[in-house]
Amino acid sequence: AQSVSQHNHHVILSEAASLELGCNYSYGGTVNLFWYVQYPGQHLQLLLKYFSGDPLVKGIKGFEAEFIKSKFSFNLRKPSVQWSDTAEYFCAVIFLNQAGTALIFGKGTTLSVSS
Amino acid sequence: KAGVTQTPRYLIKTRGQQVTLSCSPISGHRSVSWYQQTPGQGLQFLFEYFSETQRNKGNFPGRFSGRQFSNSRSEMNVSTLELGDSALYLCASSLDIGQEEAFFGQGTRLTVV
Secondary structure, rough: OOEEEOOOOEEEEEEOOOOEEEEEEEEOOOOOEEEEOOOOOOOEEEEEEEEEOEEEOOOOHHHHHHHHHOOOOOOOOOOOOOOOOEEEEEEEEEEEOOOOOEEEEOOOEEEEOOO | OOOOOEOOEEEEOOOOEEEEEEOOOOOOOOEEEEEEEEEEEEEEEEEEEEEEEEEEEEEEEEOEEEEOOOOOEEEEEEEEOOHHHHHEEEEEOOOOOOOOOEEOOOOOEEEEO
């Protein structure tokens, strides 16, 4: 079955530390890739997405992600986190071999940033 | 423009009852998907609708059903509620079926007692 794995369940960082959240998916074909963020009490919001082209994509709030096809990975990075980045982060994939366009989500990573 | 609207925001139901949740997509969006979010399982895909047709279905029992109306609004229904159905149910809309960005609503928090 097609699946998405996020390596870290809970990450704790101090402000200004660098962040990298891992995401791997199970399928070797064509995929569309997304990172969503859910701030406390808010709805899921798109951070960034990759469909094709430059494998290094930049999103909102200084986040970026790199698609490495050979590793089936789409890791999220931020050079310097802020307290306001405290949230839950979800990697999501659309596997383009299937009928429909369901987003398959990873289990999420909770990021806690201390000031 | 208005975002995805889900009603109600909170629901408490008793085991064995049924429940209907509603989702109004962003104006002009024709694709609506539903997800169940729980602490243990994360976000799991329920079903996806486009032009009143179910295009894809996740691995949930037949007690979970949905439909989409001609104005793209969608409802999902859960019959014979079980304790394990307690979750946040999220609706997402996108412009078209395909590789589009999905916009999520705030969700409906269902508690089954």
